[in-house]
Amino acid sequence: MAQRRIEISTTKVRIASIAGAAAGSGVLALFLLGSRGKSLVLPGPLASPHAMLEENCEICHSSTFDAVQHPLSGWVTSDLDLAQSRLCLECHALGKHPLTPHAWSRDEAKQYRSQLGQDGQVASFRDSAVPLSARGHVACSTCHREHRGRSNELATLNDQQCQTCHARTLEGFPHGHPEFSSYPYDQRTGIHFDHLAHIQRHFRSDLQKHAPGRCTDCHIPDGDGKKMVLAGFEKTCMACHGAAIAGTAQLDGAGLSVLTFPALDTLSLEKRDIAIGAWPADASEVETEMAPIASFLLGKTEREREDLERFSAIDRLDLSFAAEDDLGVVTRVAWNLKRLYVRLAAEGHTGLIGLIEERLSRPLQERERDDLISGLPGELLATALDAWAFRGDSELSQLAQGMPPKATMSASTGRTVEDPKRERFVSQGGWYLQHSDFSLRYRPNGHADPFLRAWLDVTAESGASEFDQLSSATAQGACAKCHGIEASAGGAPRMQWHAREHKRDLLHFSHRPHLTPDEITDCSTCHVLKETSDDYSSAFDQRDPLIFSSNFKTMATATCGECHSPEATDNTCMLCHSYHVNLPAPRVQTPSLNELFEQIAGN
Amino acid sequence: MTAPRKTAVRFAVILVLSTAAAITITSMASPLAHGLYDASLITGWVLLILLAALAACTWSPRRGLSALGTQLRWVALLTAFTMIVFAGHIHNFPPLGILDRGLASIFLLLTASSSWGFWLSIRLRSHSSPKGQTAFRTWLLAHSAILGVLLSTGVIHGLLIHCHGVMARLLDK
Numbered sequence: 001m002a003q004r005r006i007e008i009s010t011t012k013v014r015i016a017s018i019a020g021a022a023a024g025s026g027v028l029a030l031f032l033l034g035s036r037g038k039s040l041v042l043p044g045p046l047a048s049p050h051a052m053l054e055e056n057c058e059i060c061h062s063s064t065f066d067a068v069q070h071p072l073s074g075w076v077t078s079d080l081d082l083a084q085s086r087l088c089l090e091c092h093a094l095g096k097h098p099l100t101p102h103a104w105s106r107d108e109a110k111q112y113r114s115q116l117g118q119d120g121q122v123a124s125f126r127d128s129a130v131p132l133s134a135r136g137h138v139a140c141s142t143c144h145r146e147h148r149g150r151s152n153e154l155a156t157l158n159d160q161q162c163q164t165c166h167a168r169t170l171e172g173f174p175h176g177h178p179e180f181s182s183y184p185y186d187q188r189t190g191i192h193f194d195h196l197a198h199i200q201r202h203f204r205s206d207l208q209k210h211a212p213g214r215c216t217d218c219h220i221p222d223g224d225g226k227k228m229v230l231a232g233f234e235k236t237c238m239a240c241h242g243a244a245i246a247g248t249a250q251l252d253g254a255g256l257s258v259l260t261f262p263a264l265d266t267l268s269l270e271k272r273d274i275a276i277g278a279w280p281a282d283a284s285e286v287e288t289e290m291a292p293i294a295s296f297l298l299g300k301t302e303r304e305r306e307d308l309e310r311f312s313a314i315d316r317l318d319l320s321f322a323a324e325d326d327l328g329v330v331t332r333v334a335w336n337l338k339r340l341y342v343r344l345a346a347e348g349h350t351g352l353i354g355l356i357e358e359r360l361s362r363p364l365q366e367r368e369r370d371d372l373i374s375g376l377p378g379e380l381l382a383t384a385l386d387a388w389a390f391r392g393d394s395e396l397s398q399l400a401q402g403m404p405p406k407a408t409m410s411a412s413t414g415r416t417v418e419d420p421k422r423e424r425f426v427s428q429g430g431w432y433l434q435h436s437d438f439s440l441r442y443r444p445n446g447h448a449d450p451f452l453r454a455w456l457d458v459t460a461e462s463g464a465s466e467f468d469q470l471s472s473a474t475a476q477g478a479c480a481k482c483h484g485i486e487a488s489a490g491g492a493p494r495m496q497w498h499a500r501e502h503k504r505d506l507l508h509f510s511h512r513p514h515l516t517p518d519e520i521t522d523c524s525t526c527h528v529l530k531e532t533s534d535d536y537s538s539a540f541d542q543r544d545p546l547i548f549s550s551n552f553k554t555m556a557t558a559t560c561g562e563c564h565s566p567e568a569t570d571n572t573c574m575l576c577h578s579y580h581v582n583l584p585a586p587r588v589q590t591p592s593l594n595e596l597f598e599q600i601a602g603n
Numbered sequence: 604m605t606a607p608r609k610t611a612v613r614f615a616v617i618l619v620l621s622t623a624a625a626i627t628i629t630s631m632a633s634p635l636a637h638g639l640y641d642a643s644l645i646t647g648w649v650l651l652i653l654l655a656a657l658a659a660c661t662w663s664p665r666r667g668l669s670a671l672g673t674q675l676r677w678v679a680l681l682t683a684f685t686m687i688v689f690a691g692h693i694h695n696f697p698p699l700g701i702l703d704r705g706l707a708s709i710f711l712l713l714t715a716s717s718s719w720g721f722w723l724s725i726r727l728r729s730h731s732s733p734k735g736q737t738a739f740r741t742w743l744l745a746h747s748a749i750l751g752v753l754l755s756t757g758v759i760h761g762l763l764i765h766c767h768g769v770m771a772r773l774l775d776k
Contacts, residue, residue, distance in 0.1 A: 006668060006727065006736050008743060014662055016744040020751025028702070028759055038774045041763050044699025057771030084768070149699055 044147035047154045060087055060146075081139030088140045094580055099137035101165070102506070102581050106136070143579070162573045172571040173561030180557060184509075185550030190496035191230070192482050192540045195551040196533045202240070210239040215523040225512025230499050233447040237482070244478045245447050253434055254423055255441030256452065256476040257291040259341070259381070261388065262311075264330065265319040266409045272319070274327055275404035276334040277395035280388045280438045287317060288437040290333075292466035296459055297355045298336050299466075307332050309465070335399065342392040345385055348378045360462055371454035374442065376431055384433050384440050444477045448497075452477040456495050460485075463492040471495070487543040505581035528553045620683075646692040647761050653685040654757060658750050661743070668728045675724045682717040706760055709753045716746045 031040045053059050062083035095103050144154045170176040203211035218236045219228040247254035261280045299305040311333045314326045343351045389410035422432040429445025459467035471480040484496040535549035564571050698707045720742045727735045
């Protein structure tokens with residue numbers, strides 16, 4: 001029976017356990033207090049982009065009051081995670097709402113959810129599954145797990161991570177991916193180019209010799225092959241549209257009238273004792289309008305803009321029966337124009353820049369100044385004013401003394417025969433005078449002329465009515481014939497100078513891998529033209545880029561699924577989708593060492 | 604088959620099955636493990652409780668060989684369950700740091716020690732001898748010491764994880 005018993009000292013067992021515990025904690029404490037303590041507790045090497053931060057734990061780890069107050073942070077509260085996420089944002093700029101899901105604002109999130117819900121797409125979300133803080137924030141470390149080795153790809157998420165929140169299970173394009181509702185033609189292109197009209201009509205006319213042979217004659221991959229960009233105006237459009245831009249077909253001259261004396265019925269003004277001083281006489285014979293740029297410079301105040309609007313509506317070639325109010329408008333505008341020319345003549349470029357800045361209420365950038373002036377020769381303005389017998393200085397002095405001079409005819413148009421020669425002289429672009437309508441003109445230097453572009457931009461920015469004149473399809477340069485105009489967030493118009501400026505929040509797509517496979521023979525595998533598309537051009541008559549009808553049929557997910565099947569090739573969510581929206585790529589800003597040290601000290 | 608051999612086979616089966624269960628459960632739970640929630644903190648504290656239970660089980664006095672068999676069976680079961688939780692615990696965070704790898708090694712040592720102790724107890728119950736009793740006593744002391752080391756370093760590891768912000772400040776100084 002004695003053999004069936006075994007004597008074990010429980011005390012010894014307990015002592016062994018306690019000794020083990022003491023030895024374990026003691027050795028650990030010894031190492032922690034030693035010089036290699038940090039490397040001992042490091043849970044793993046940082047990913048290579050963060051490797052240089054390995055010696056400074058505090059750059060990424062918060063030791064704020066929250067962290068001390070909540071030793072169980074991460075389990076019972078996510079405050080610590082969010083505190084640490086804010087440290088991530090010291091270097092990673094992620095927009096205005098960096099910690100909300102997809103970096104959306106509440107309104108954007110609502111909008112997207114309702115939009116996706118309407119389309120029957122990824123409408124169901126596992127709300128309860130989303131690890132949000134009380135403020136609706138998600139910590140960076142929820143998706144980006146550090147301390148997993150140098151080769152750990154922090155930015156790569158797997159499908160299960162996406163589907164923690166997105167309830168719809170997607171196995172890939174052929175199985176479960178929602179159909180595209182309008183992709184990739186969900187918004188208007190920056191350039192108004194009607195593919196159907198060109199292919200079906202223009203390229204079959206006598207312009208056939210200029211027609212491209214294939215899509216890649218006009219559309220080429222950009223540097224990294226991600227986007228297909230236009231091959232450039234010279235290679236694509238110039239053969240047919242070059243003359244329109246050069247302005248050779250313009251009735252009133254190839255150049256844009258910049259400063260002029262609009263036509264006035266000076267005889268009637270003289271008879272009715274209207275005091276506007278001398279005014280170029282023969283201007284009344286040609287219906288010279290107020291130049292849009294001069295009008296922009298004159299319209300600093302609301303009152304001045306109202307006057308200019310009424311001025312353009314008055315029949316200024318016959319003022320014999322004009323109402324007193326209208327004559328008042330004519331008088332005010334005439335004197336303001338004289339003041340403008342006096343200032344420009346006296347101050348030159350500085351005066352012009354000052355006037356534009358006053359109108360925009362902001363200083364101009366160096367590049368803007370250069371483009372808006374485009375080397376306007378001071379001598380040319382002086383010559384023009386002399387030739388048109390402008391006596392603004394003396395007349396304004398008389399006006400100041402309460403003795404404004406009466407309206408008289410001043411200049412003649414005797415030198416107009418030389419006008420075509422002056423215009424031809426600047427065939428490569430530049431400034432010239434056109435005496436037939438008393439105008440100082442600028443002839444555009446072909447496509448993307450910086451002067452026209454800059455003036456379209458400033459008039460658009462200020463929401464000025466002159467923008468409509470400069471951007472009309474018949475205006476010099478004919479910019480808006482092809483370049484779309486969109487309403488900016490504030491409602492002001494904005495020229496679309498590039499083929500596409502819109503970015504899709506949740507999507508990234510690269511053409512490069514799609515250009516080589518044998519299966520894809522040409523662009524029409526994915527981009528299929530409609531048979532007819534009457535609404536394409538009318539979409540450019542308004543300024544909302546989302547109201548759009550493309551020349552192309554919406555893509556089918558089945559087309560993508562032919563290659564992107566689970567068996568054939570990469571088929572993950574992140575292959576096409578991005579998490580962080582509103583950004584081309586999360587920007588890494590580099591704080592200075594001092595900023596980092598201050599940050600550490602602040603913690 | 605003799606009773607001790609049967610028991611040894613059972614123990615081997617338990618170990619194999621628990622390993623298979625650990626692998627199956629963690630791979631089945633991959634949406635969770637790869638998802639946005641991190642179960643490591645919770646499983647860590649569950650592990651601590653399990654290890655404490657193991658320690659309590661080891662500390663309990665058992666003088667009869669039959670009672671010892673029951674005790675060792677409990678130890679084996681608890682160890683197997685602890686192994687499953689441990690697999691889940693490290694699934695999201697494979698140990699890469701020195702301390703973490705040390706802890707994982709100690710855990711494996713404890714599992715190996717459990718197997719060894721169970722084998723010793725089987726031998727003791729079939730051929731009880733003073734030499735066998737001494738070997739078992741020595742194992743028990745060593746096993747208790749390993750358990751003690753694992754418990755203490757595990758607690759420190761848990762505290763370091765929870766208070767890593769404070770640790771960062773202390774270690775940067």
